[in-house]
Amino acid sequence: MNKLGNWPTCSPATSAKDLAKVMNEMKTGWIVVTGEDKRDIQGIITERDVVQRAMTNTGDINTVVASDIMTPKADLITVAATDSVWDLTKIFIQKNIRAAPVLDDRGMLVGFVSVRDAVAQLVEDHSQEIVSLNGYIHGSY
Numbered sequence: 001m002n003k004l005g006n007w008p009t010c011s012p013a014t015s016a017k018d019l020a021k022v023m024n025e026m027k028t029g030w031i032v033v034t035g036e037d038k039r040d041i042q043g044i045i046t047e048r049d050v051v052q053r054a055m056t057n058t059g060d061i062n063t064v065v066a067s068d069i070m071t072p073k074a075d076l077i078t079v080a081a082t083d084s085v086w087d088l089t090k091i092f093i094q095k096n097i098r099a100a101p102v103l104d105d106r107g108m109l110v111g112f113v114s115v116r117d118a119v120a121q122l123v124e125d126h127s128q129e130i131v132s133l134n135g136y137i138h139g140s141y
Helices: 016-026 047-057 083-094 115-137
Strands: 003-004 007-010 030-034 041-046 099-103 110-115
Touching: 007 016, 007 041, 016 030, 016 047, 041 047, 041 099, 083 115, 110 115
Parallel strands: 007 030
Antiparallel strands: 003 007, 030 041, 099 110
């Protein structure tokens, strides 16, 4: 198990039991499945995948591996580093997701962005507007 950037990674052969341990230790709800190049994303595994897919497939968390339960890259909702915070927010709302991998123009993993990241950026970008509107609303404008 590796930690690339700020996200944990694993190989497709990592057991579901080891995935659950790492998620617990790192206090994360997901792990990126990569090839030998840690930026070559193969898929993502969430806590829900471990519980729903691993436990219901065979009932044996020791024999199920990452590649059995991951959401493959082809099925992931990804974003580009050039997407605006407004685009990201729309994607999160429309697709009902909380985070997305950021891929470069070659499809390689360069980061992750979450709803929290988007909201923080929106607040930072518009903090002065928020202060002005608040002052206007409360009569101190």
